[in-house]
Amino acid sequence: MRRGFWFVAGAGAGVYVVIKARRAAEAFTPDGMRDRLSGLAVGAQLFADEVRTGMHERETELREQLGYALDRPIEALELTVSQLDDLADGQAESSAPPALEGSH
Numbered sequence: 001m002r003r004g005f006w007f008v009a010g011a012g013a014g015v016y017v018v019i020k021a022r023r024a025a026e027a028f029t030p031d032g033m034r035d036r037l038s039g040l041a042v043g044a045q046l047f048a049d050e051v052r053t054g055m056h057e058r059e060t061e062l063r064e065q066l067g068y069a070l071d072r073p074i075e076a077l078e079l080t081v082s083q084l085d086d087l088a089d090g091q092a093e094s095s096a097p098p099a100l101e102g103s104h
Contacts, residue, residue, distance in 0.1 A: 026032045 027036065
């Protein structure tokens, strides 16, 4: 009975080691490395998308808390050369920069 137990335990351990060795060897082949790198690239892209989404959500929350809203596209908020000249001369119509103007 004892010998049978140790025989089965040894055979099981051998099968386990062979399977692990085969998987490790496959991981270092060109196809295995390509699979690992593509998986890493997908993971990095998903992480970047999650960070970007969280950043936009937080920016929206902050704008709502501070009372700033974008009524027009961000490109429309850029100052023109004449507006910059007016600001430099102190002739600006509003004390707040255009990026902060909007419906409060």
